[in-house]
Amino acid sequence: xxxxxxVPLLAVGVLSFVxxxxxxxxxxxxxxxxRDTQPLTAALVDKAVRxxxxxxxGEKASSATCVPLGRGELRNPWRCVLRYPTGRQFxxxxxxxxxxxxxxxxxxxxxxxxxxxDTGSIRGCCVAIP
Numbered sequence: 001x002x003x004x005x006x007v008p009l010l011a012v013g014v015l016s017f018v019x020x021x022x023x024x025x026x027x028x029x030x031x032x033x034x035r036d037t038q039p040l041t042a043a044l045v046d047k048a049v050r051x052x053x054x055x056x057x058g059e060k061a062s063s064a065t066c067v068p069l070g071r072g073e074l075r076n077p078w079r080c081v082l083r084y085p086t087g088r089q090f091x092x093x094x095x096x097x098x099x100x101x102x103x104x105x106x107x108x109x110x111x112x113x114x115x116x117x118d119t120g121s122i123r124g125c126c127v128a129i130p
Contacts (some may be wrong), residue, residue: 019114042066045078054084074117087111092122100126
């Protein structure tokens with residue numbers, strides 16, 4: 001009598017497992033499809049890195065212009081030029097992370113002249129990853 005109850009329950013459990021496993025992965029495909037239809041734009045990166053403070057005055061950048069140098073989902077690395085109200089300008093190589101945070105290094109002081117590399121770096125959050 002126990003076998004007549006256990007066998008059908010076991011069959012239902014195995015069938016449910018097989019169906020669940022066969023549907024696995026469709027959510028990931030949907031996310032990739034949504035990201036493909038709404039690419040990461042330079043304007044989104046510009047907006048986020050504008051919050052990086054001037055290494056000397058601590059003021060936020062008045063503007064930022066970023067250009068992707070790579071391909072793929074995050075288009076890493078990015079080259080960004082930040083302009084500050086003081087007139088200072090810096091260029092950084094920015095790397096975006098999947099969680100929207102970023103880090104920037106390879107600082108190049110553009111203004112005041114003369115141009116020269118420096119050891120400064122920036123980091124922040126959050127680039128709105130579509």
